[in-house]
Amino acid sequence: MITTAAYATISAHSPLAPHAITRRDPEAREVLIEILFCGVCHSDIHQVRNEWGGSHYPMVPGHEIVGRVLKTGEDVIKWRIGDSVGIGYFIDSCHQCEACAAGEEQYCEAGMNTTFNGFERDGKTATYGGYSTRITVNEDYILRIPDSLPLERVAPLLCAGITVYSPLHRFGVKNNSNIAVVGLGGLGHMGVKIAVAMGAKVTVISHSASKREDALALGAVDFIASADADAFTTNARRFDFILNTISARHDYNNYLNLLRRDGTMVLVGIPEPMLLAASSLVLQRLNLAGSLIGGIRETQQMLDFCAEHRVVADVEVISIEQINEAYERILKSDVHYRFVIDMTSLKEREMS
Numbered sequence: 246m247i248t249t250a251a252y253a254t255i256s257a258h259s260p261l262a263p264h265a266i267t268r269r270d271p272e273a274r275e276v277l278i279e280i281l282f283c284g285v286c287h288s289d290i291h292q293v294r295n296e297w298g299g300s301h302y303p304m305v306p307g308h309e310i311v312g313r314v315l316k317t318g319e320d321v322i323k324w325r326i327g328d329s330v331g332i333g334y335f336i337d338s339c340h341q342c343e344a345c346a347a348g349e350e351q352y353c354e355a356g357m358n359t360t361f362n363g364f365e366r367d368g369k370t371a372t373y374g375g376y377s378t379r380i381t382v383n384e385d386y387i388l389r390i391p392d393s394l395p396l397e398r399v400a401p402l403l404c405a406g407i408t409v410y411s412p413l414h415r416f417g418v419k420n421n422s423n424i425a426v427v428g429l430g431g432l433g434h435m436g437v438k439i440a441v442a443m444g445a446k447v448t449v450i451s452h453s454a455s456k457r458e459d460a461l462a463l464g465a466v467d468f469i470a471s472a473d474a475d476a477f478t479t480n481a482r483r484f485d486f487i488l489n490t491i492s493a494r495h496d497y498n499n500y501l502n503l504l505r506r507d508g509t510m511v512l513v514g515i516p517e518p519m520l521l522a523a524s525s526l527v528l529q530r531l532n533l534a535g536s537l538i539g540g541i542r543e544t545q546q547m548l549d550f551c552a553e554h555r556v557v558a559d560v561e562v563i564s565i566e567q568i569n570e571a572y573e574r575i576l577k578s579d580v581h582y583r584f585v586i587d588m589t590s591l592k593e594r595e596m597s
């Protein structure tokens with residue numbers, strides 16, 4: 246067992262604080278990874294604060310991990326010491342069900358094993374995430390990071406990037422598609438960048454009027470301030486597709502009103518439950534869908550797409566000591582546009 250420095254919370258109402266965990270020496274098909282950077286996703290906050298229920302503590306969050314291979318188990322074939330690698334929202338799944346066979350491990354019928362706030366396949370060993378200095382993972386659940394991209398700006402691709410790429414790709418967004426991205430946070434800003442790289446005409450819809458300039462600089466062709474009294478009437482029936490990344494409770498019906506006949510809104514944000522009127526869908530034959538991260542194969546495809554199009558996240562790099570303050574800023578929609586923790590700051594302390 247390898248003692249590893251981490252930051253954990255011990256309850257839904259406690260701040261994150263230093264905490265020691267142990268990692269396994271890699272078994273036959275496992276890889277030990279030195280964590281260099283970890284992105285901060287709003288899902289970390291939802292779970293730290295038990296907003297989805299079922300959280301267990303102590304919890305070490307973090308699921309946008311990039312690092313380097315430190316050691317490989319004897320039967321590992323895909324990875325070598327020193328490789329740049331990534332880990333996203335899950336570290337294992339059953340390997341046998343239809344979803345796993347289809348490369349959609351996130352929908353594993355036996356339940357994926359999440360990178361943190363979950364359990365390994367034995368159902369009892371708690372998983373601890375990327376706010377730590379090392380992690381041991383099965384070689385099939387690791388992503389290759391293209392060497393051409395800066396690591397700290399790649400970390401957010403491992404969750405935010407794949408979560409928006411997957412529905413944009415699946416629902417056929419392409420050259421000249423007329424789409425809206427709702428919510429300009431971590432997921433939203435990646436949604437704009439990736440959709441623009443796919444050739445779409447993107448409008449950003451935001452409750453923060455101050456983000457107009459940023460939205461246009463990211464490549465959007467237009468910006469709608471959702472707080473404007475007439476925003477939902479003057480833009481009615483304007484878009485073919487909406488990617489909704491809002492993390493807080495809001496009225497879905499208003500956004501559905503912005504879709505043209507046969508349009509689709511995909512929800513990726515996971516706020517508390519809200520009411521949906523059947524007429525919001527029925528009257529224009531609309532589709533309302535959801536999407537959860539993406540499988541390993543599709544995540545690798547997304548990373549390769551981002552390398553080809555030079556798409557990376559806009560990040561504010563922080564040290565682990567700034568994490569509690571960063572959470573408060575995320576809750577105020579004040580992040581431009583992803584916090585990424587430099588985990589070497591914790592490693593240095595571990596050594597001294």
Ligand code: NAP
Nearest residue numbers: 287288428429430431432451452453492493514515537538
């Ligand atoms: P984030 O960086 O905090 O961005 C969320 C954005 O939502 C904010 O920047 C803000 O954008 C908007 N927003 C916040 N409060 C709002 C309110 N009261 N009314 C209207 N808009 C509001 O969060 P994130 O990391 O992108 O995550 C977004 C959501 O996706 C979270 O619920 C997260 O758990 C979920 N998520 C889902 C998946 C999946 O697989 N489906 C994966 C990762 C994350 P503006 O300031 O532009 O309005």
Ligand code: ZN
Nearest residue numbers: 286288404405
């Ligand atoms: Zn996430």
Ligand code: ZN
Nearest residue numbers: 339342345353
């Ligand atoms: Zn499975």
